[in-house]
Amino acid sequence: MNAQITTKEILNRLFSVYVKKHYIKIFVSIICMVLVAAATATNAWLMQPVLDDIFINKNRDFIIVIPVVILLIAFLKGAASYFQSILMSFVGYKIVADLQRHMLATLLKCDLSYFNATNSGTLVSRFLADVGALSRGVHNVIINIVKDSLTFIFLLGVMFHHDLKLATITLLIFPLAIYPISRIGKRLRKISKNTQVGFGLLTKKLTESFQGIKTIKSFNAEKVEASKIEKEIENLFSLTLKSTKVNSISRPLMETLGGLAVALIVFVGGTQVINGETTPGTFFSFLTALLMAYQPLKSLATLNATLQISMASAERIFEIIDQKPSVIERNPNKDYILKVSNPYDLKINNVHFKYENSPNLILKNINIEIVKGQKVALVGHSGAGKTSLLNLIPRFFDVEKGNILLDKVDIRDLSFKFLRDHFSIVSQDVILFDETIKTNISYGKQNANFQEIKTACEKANCIEFIDDLPNKFNEYVGEKGVRLSGGQKQRIAIARAFLKNSPFLLLDEATSSLDSKSEKKIQISLSKLMKNKTSLVIAHRLSTILDADKIILLHRGKVEAVGKHNFLLKNSKIYKNLYELQFKE
Numbered sequence: 001m002n003a004q005i006t007t008k009e010i011l012n013r014l015f016s017v018y019v020k021k022h023y024i025k026i027f028v029s030i031i032c033m034v035l036v037a038a039a040t041a042t043n044a045w046l047m048q049p050v051l052d053d054i055f056i057n058k059n060r061d062f063i064i065v066i067p068v069v070i071l072l073i074a075f076l077k078g079a080a081s082y083f084q085s086i087l088m089s090f091v092g093y094k095i096v097a098d099l100q101r102h103m104l105a106t107l108l109k110c111d112l113s114y115f116n117a118t119n120s121g122t123l124v125s126r127f128l129a130d131v132g133a134l135s136r137g138v139h140n141v142i143i144n145i146v147k148d149s150l151t152f153i154f155l156l157g158v159m160f161h162h163d164l165k166l167a168t169i170t171l172l173i174f175p176l177a178i179y180p181i182s183r184i185g186k187r188l189r190k191i192s193k194n195t196q197v198g199f200g201l202l203t204k205k206l207t208e209s210f211q212g213i214k215t216i217k218s219f220n221a222e223k224v225e226a227s228k229i230e231k232e233i234e235n236l237f238s239l240t241l242k243s244t245k246v247n248s249i250s251r252p253l254m255e256t257l258g259g260l261a262v263a264l265i266v267f268v269g270g271t272q273v274i275n276g277e278t279t280p281g282t283f284f285s286f287l288t289a290l291l292m293a294y295q296p297l298k299s300l301a302t303l304n305a306t307l308q309i310s311m312a313s314a315e316r317i318f319e320i321i322d323q324k325p326s327v328i329e330r331n332p333n334k335d336y337i338l339k340v341s342n343p344y345d346l347k348i349n350n351v352h353f354k355y356e357n358s359p360n361l362i363l364k365n366i367n368i369e370i371v372k373g374q375k376v377a378l379v380g381h382s383g384a385g386k387t388s389l390l391n392l393i394p395r396f397f398d399v400e401k402g403n404i405l406l407d408k409v410d411i412r413d414l415s416f417k418f419l420r421d422h423f424s425i426v427s428q429d430v431i432l433f434d435e436t437i438k439t440n441i442s443y444g445k446q447n448a449n450f451q452e453i454k455t456a457c458e459k460a461n462c463i464e465f466i467d468d469l470p471n472k473f474n475e476y477v478g479e480k481g482v483r484l485s486g487g488q489k490q491r492i493a494i495a496r497a498f499l500k501n502s503p504f505l506l507l508d509e510a511t512s513s514l515d516s517k518s519e520k521k522i523q524i525s526l527s528k529l530m531k532n533k534t535s536l537v538i539a540h541r542l543s544t545i546l547d548a549d550k551i552i553l554l555h556r557g558k559v560e561a562v563g564k565h566n567f568l569l570k571n572s573k574i575y576k577n578l579y580e581l582q583f584k585e
Ligand SMILES: Nc1ncnc2c1ncn2[C@@H]1O[C@H](COP(=O)(O)OP(=O)(O)OP(=O)(O)O)[C@@H](O)[C@H]1O
Pocket: 116, 355, 357, 358, 362, 380, 381, 382, 383, 384, 385, 386, 387, 388, 389, 428
């Protein structure tokens, strides 16, 4: 993945996937560029009749014709520029949108390990900064290659038309500029890569700080935080500066070469005019063409730099697009049909599990059987691996060894849709989106009608607090649901589960304690939710373990004991200790 991809490979891919399909627009745009280039060259060429026929020969016919021609050319050039710019911008923006769509498609398929390892700020910066840089690059490179080089070639044509000797001198000077400029490009690619990394770090730091503003304030850490962010700002500043410096190295060189060319032309051409070998009009037309050629040549000189900057971005974008998830859907389109009479038995078989980024096994040889309609409680000290175990069932992560069977079928053989439709998950920390209450709840069932949402809320004990909100169901909950209390958020999560109404429930009871009134409400709605369902609950409440058909005690990643509350209390020291610490009221 990290092997440096060559510029050619990146360009090939960019061209075949993102650019080629716009060939009609690009073709029309190229025709417009040809017109613009031709118009520029014609303007330079017109200097000759202007000078020779109007100023020197004082020919009255030309005094009308030439201005009219100049006006026509101006109009043509303007119109062509307009269409070229519109068409190329369309192509550029379309490339941005396509890349963003492709990145999104991959990212939504990536598993949680990827998101655990990759910072969301970095991802956002790739979506915005890298894609922007790449599209600007593609846009500029096409314009550079077509418009600027054509303009240059046409102007060179005017020069050769007028004076072979002078044109040859000019042509000999230009290539001197090429070598140093190509070297600059390589350095720029590296700097640009660092700049985008810096941009990602800054985005990351900023998002983190704004999201964690409460923590920052409570620890009086504003200064510390500010200095960390300032370091990133400073880093980005010096990288941008460096890139500008490298980019500008070509300037003095280009200016000197330009000056040299003009000086030589004035000297040689002037001598020819004085000797009567050529007309002043021809000479000035030549000089105009030369001066006009400077601008396109300068942008051609920076072509490589532009290209290298976009290559750095393209590399990072394709890295995302090519990301392969490790949790793979083997049979995405096969809707598995449950055949057996006990459809929702769940069997966890000799399961071993470790996180990708850590060396140690978090779960070792886990065996658990849950029969349809049972309520099974999972208990254990903090860090025992309870949440990790729960996460394996909907395949947020995959087992290292062993398997998990739903109705005797390995869950890896089920489609994600089938599998995840069968589980309602209420997790330890509820995540709400900054949308309305209604939208947040309807994550439980897309296209649910309002009545269904309302019924779910009634069952989840949400109605009274929703009715107190100024906009009721249309109230926005704020980022991550900041405008709701902890207990309210949990009840919203329960309402979602009611709406989803799947046969199997995975519950990770919140560890943060709520006041007893709120606790009671949640308890009531949870027991309503669990009715007639099979459930696996990570228990933090006494009532849950007392109710359970069976309790599984997890200790340091292993199943330590299984049984009912009284049995475990008598037979397991660890359970007794846990009970006294966590559950005893
Ligand atoms: N995404 C992760 N990457 C690496 N290690 C992790 C990750 N999540 C959890 N762990 C580690 O796995 C172990 C088990 O964590 P887990 O969240 O399953 O504990 P838990 O039993 O749910 O604890 P609690 O009761 O506090 O919620 C811990 O040692 C933790 O450090």
